[in-house]
């Protein structure tokens with residue numbers, strides 16, 4: 592991070608959360624961010640069939656100083672329930688509130704679309720993050736992409 596970006600991240604000034612379109616240039620950048628944060632550290636990459644599943648979803652990105660630093664995806668499960676997935680913040684800006692802003696933007700949008708429940712599959716390491724934001728764990732732990740996960744939920 593350069594100094595200007597560092598200052599912007601520290602104060603979270605100039606942070607914008609935007610919705611982007613599937614298949615756009617920004618979507619390609621988002622796939623790269625997801626690979627960098629969520630897949631490559633596990634020795635994996637998103638496949639073409641993973642990405643096909645994104646086509647009907649809503650894609651959110653966090654941008655600071657022109658740099659895409661975070662993302663998440665809203666998938667409709669049923670009329671009441673939205674799933675939050677692919678939550679990722681670039682390692683250079685983690686722990687500075689970008690993840691919280693993304694989740695808050697997701698919740699506001701989900702509520703305006705008429706959803707009353709959010710579910711997600713949290714990596715063990717991310718459970719404390721979601722607990723801080725009012726989510727609760729339920730069900731048995733399970734393994735996905737080599738990592739232990741729990742289901743979590745929140746009512747809006």
Ligand SMILES: CC(C)(COP(=O)(O)OP(=O)(O)OC[C@H]1O[C@@H](n2cnc3c(N)ncnc32)[C@H](O)[C@@H]1OP(=O)(O)O)[C@@H](O)C(=O)NCCC(=O)NCCS
Pocket residue numbers: 628629678679680681684685686687688689690691692712713714716717719720723
């Ligand atoms: C998990 C992740 C999305 C959180 O985003 P972030 O921008 O780092 O989190 P924030 O800075 O907004 O944190 C919000 C709060 O949660 C806390 N928190 C964040 N990650 C935490 C963790 N791993 N353990 C404990 N607390 C955590 C923060 O301290 C902060 O608390 P505060 O408001 O009391 O200061 C991000 O760290 C990340 O992308 N991690 C790697 C990929 C990943 O695990 N994604 C989730 C897959 S389910």
